[in-house]
Amino acid sequence: MAKQESLELLKNRIAGFVDLVGKKLPEDVTVKLKELKDEEEMPMAKMIYEAMEKNQKQAWELNRPSCQDTGLIQMFVRVGTSFPYADELKVILKEAVAKATKEAPLRHNTVETFDEVNTGTNVGTDSPWIYWDILPGSDKLELDVYMAGGGCSLPGQGKTLMPGEGYEGVVKFVLDVMTSYGLNACPPLLVGIGIGTSIDSAAYMAKKALMRPVGSHNENPKAAELEDELVKAIDSIGLGPQGLTGTKSVMGVNIVNSARHPSVLSCAVNLGCWAHRRGTIVFNSDLSYDSITHKGVQL
Ligand code: SF4
Structure with missing residues (x-):
């Protein structure tokens, strides 16, 4: 040729x-949305998950975004x-x-x-x-x-923390973002978190985290544990699908990190919406x- x-x-x-x-959503997202729908007990939340499922079916059949x-x-x-x-x-x-x-x-x-x-x-x-x-x-x-x-990019934020704030500071920052702007992003959300030296590298890693499959974990066991703990903490806010309350708020939390300068701890959050x-x-x-x-x- x-x-x-x-x-x-x-x-x-x-x-x-x-x-x-x-x-067409990627397979990992479709599987997770179905799992959340099956687990959901609140009638309205369940109905919204069903609407999401119908949306996907019709987008494909009608050949529309x-x-x-x-x-x-x-x-x-x-x-x-x-x-x-x-x-x-x-x-x-x-x-x-x-x-x-x-x-x-x-x-x-x-x-x-x-x-x-x-x-x-x-x-x-x-x-x-x-x-x-x-x-x-x-x-x-x-x-x-x-x-x-626009909606899922809106809550994106980053902050360079004093090193003494530690991982507790990261958790506080993430939860502040989730409780203030999280529902703008059409939950259930995929939460991408980047942790590194400077704010630009943290922001990049937070977006890179959204490229990781739903259900995957950070290779470092301590980071993986933090991902699980953050899932529990953000779920407890009860955002539910489309932010209209429900038992779950997220599809997952993905952390990507680099080695960092010991004097700073930069953290950034990027969100993916249900239509990830x-x-x-x-x-x-x-x-x-x-x-x-x-x-x-x-x-
Ligand atoms: S589903 Fe995602 S892209 Fe669509 S309006 Fe909601 S946040 Fe925006």
Whole structure:
């Protein structure tokens, strides 16, 4: 296949995947929502979970995005040093988002800051927002696509704590965010927490935490224990689905951390809503593909 044809194919497949992510939730989220529905005892909360289930079914049948807010597209890109289209990838990703915007269709959510002009394509200055990483010695492309909605992005906060505040300070900060802005994000929530040295690294890790599957745990047993304790604490607020009360508030709490400077403890929170539209796809160098989150996908 000529290079230009390959680039066109890659663009079309990525556009198709972005489209799909807006219409079908990843398997881990669907399974968790069903589990929460089955466990829920409050009649209204149960009814809301049933409405969410119906929403997913109809989005698929009617070929429409499952939420009107299809978010600002964010991507985590891990590109192999031998992936043959690495040089063109940044352009391809932008073109794919513009194509998906037209064809899915996606709501026009990219507004140029200061100019206050909607670009109408979901493409603009650093939009889609992309985090880059490399895969040494690999010829693959791994791509996480995430739709950052307004409601679920709204509660995002970060704080650099004095070291003496310790992990108790982290818990207090997280619970302050959850009890003040949590319900804006359409619960049940996936709570992403980043802990590190400076506020920028903490914020990045808090979003990276949302790319981790629901039900997974931090590798460090102490961090994993904190995840479980935070689930219990946030559930006890009783936000329930859509914040209209219920026995559970979250789908999970995911913590991602780095080693840190001993004099500071930075912590950030990013939230994912019940419609946690995240997808991961892996392309081989011949552009064959497989998705971990949307098994058997045909693009
Ligand atoms: S928080 Fe999520 S489900 Fe609620 S409106 Fe925003 S994108 Fe949609």
